[in-house]
Amino acid sequence: MSELLIEPADAAVAPTLPTRRLDGALVWLMALTCGLVVANIYYNQPLLAAIGRTFHLSDSSASLVATATQIGYTLGMLFVVPLGDMLERKRLMLFMLLGAAACLGLAAFAPSFALLAIAxxxxxxxxxxxxxLLPMAAHLAPEADRGRIVGRIMSGLLIGILASRTVSGYVGAHLGWRAMFEIAAGLMLALLGLLAWRLPQDRPNFAGTYGALMKSLLTLTATLPALRRSALVGGLLFAAFSVFWTTLAFFLEGPAYHYGSDVAGFFGVIGAVGALAAPLAGKAADTRGPDFAIGVGILLALAAYVFMGLTSYHLAGLVLGVILLDVGVQSAHISNQTKIFSLVPEARSRLNTVYMTGYFTGGSIGSVTGGLAWTHGGWAGVCVLGAAFASAAYLVSRFYGREPAAEQAH
Structure with a gap:
């Protein structure tokens, strides 16, 4: 079956061997890079209220900054990441880091909200x-160490997502929101220098055209119901996740708590429990199957919103809700990736592109609808919306595209 899912251009590709063995320092540099770069997407979330005050915007309008960043990441996933199979990955990543530094600098000095949104x-x-970077590490790593190395780099990604909110909340409270973008631009330039020095070259393994590469994404999506289901479930759960993190700063700065952006950012540290769930989710996927771990993750996310809807006006209830939500979403995410990577091993990069595009599309929808729910329904509206996304994920995971015999054939 897998032969039908690979574009003819792939047949012309000669396998490439790793140009060098990954040493421990390089693996940690890759993990650091993942954490610092992915943080660029999340720095703005604790700063939304401050950005709104600068440009005299409503909370729902200010939340569009978070939505714009996630839309951009989705576009990058869909149209840029597949180029890693065609172009030399190191050069492509260095070019993207330079672009990230320039755009972060533009955001730091943006004179208008429109320019900030574009940036x-x-x-x-x-x-x-x-x-x-993750497919590059998987290619360069020895087969016996591949899982351990990719897992370590993924831990950097998760920590970057969580720590970014804490750092930006603190910087925003003490130096202003523009300072966070300035600092982030400097970090991208520092990474650019480090990667130019230490990162090995990684030759492309796709000899076809960009059009053929993009067409293969459609072929994979159309042919694999399990891939479509995972992308839908992941997107709906990330929508539930984004509903919470887009509106948290507004809730904490409101009459219930009167906290600043530093406290909103500190909730990222609380959410670090979700990163600790990553190896447990992987173990559950190995022993009980990924569908079991995905189902547990969805139910935890749903329980988080039910719990926060009832108790979040007490700080302990809000903290416990954050932990449940992060553990649930991260567990389902890692189990979804475990599932899709087993479908067509020779097309893992493109499988990941399809899945992550669906994932961040859901995050963008969650951000914009979360802002609307906060404006029109307050915190109760946010919790109802988040629970609705989690419930939809459960229904999709149970009933959409179930073709056991066909999936086993893959």
């Missing part, structure tokens, strides 16, 4: 570097 889209596009 945010471009920041998202240029911050798709981790989705190029």
């Amino acid at each position: 945010s889209i471009l920041i998202g596009i240029c911050s798709a570097v981790p989705q190029l």
Whole structure:
């Protein structure tokens, strides 16, 4: 069956061997790069209220900054990441880091909200570097160490997502929101120098045209119901996740708590429990199957919103809700990736492109609808919307595209 899913151009590709063995320092540099670059997408979330005050915007309008960044990341996933199979990956990543630095600088000095929104889209596009770095690490790693190395780099990605909110919340509270973008631009330039020095070259393994490469994404999506289901479930769960993180700063700065952006950012540290769930989710996927782990993750996310809807006006209830939500979403995400990577091993980069495009499309929808839910329904509206996304994910995981015999054939 897999032969039908690979474009003819792939047949002309000669396998390439790793140009060098990955040493420990290089693996940690890759993990650091993933964490720092993916953080660019999330720095703005604790700063939304401050950005709104600068440009005299409503909360729902200010939340469009988060939406714009996630839309940009989705575009980068869909149209740039597949180029990693055609172009030399190191050169492509260095070019993207330079673009990220320039766009972060533009955001830092943006004189208008419109220019900030445009810069945010471009920041998202240029911050798709981790989705190029992970396949590169898998290619360069010895087969016996591949899982361990990719897992370590993924831990950097998760920590970057979580720590970014804490750092930006603190910087925003003490130096202003523009300072965070300035600091991030400097970090991208520093990474550019480090990667230019230490990162090995990684020759492309696709000899076809860009059109053939993009067409193969459609072929994979159309032929694999399990891939479509995972992309839908992942997108719906990330929508539920984004609903919460887009509106949290507004809730904490409101009459219930009167906290600043530093406290909103500190909730990223609380959410680090979700990163600790990653190896547990992988173990559950290995022993009980990925569908079991995905189902548990969805139910935890749904329980988080039910719990926060009832108890989040007490700080302990909000903290416990954050932990449940992050553990649930991260567990389902890692189990979804475990599932799709087993479908067509020779097309893992493109499988990941399809899945992650669906994932961040859901995140963008969650951000914009979360802002609307907050404006029109307050915190209760946010919790209802988040629970609705999690419920939809459960229904899709149980009933959409179930073809056990066909999937086993893959």
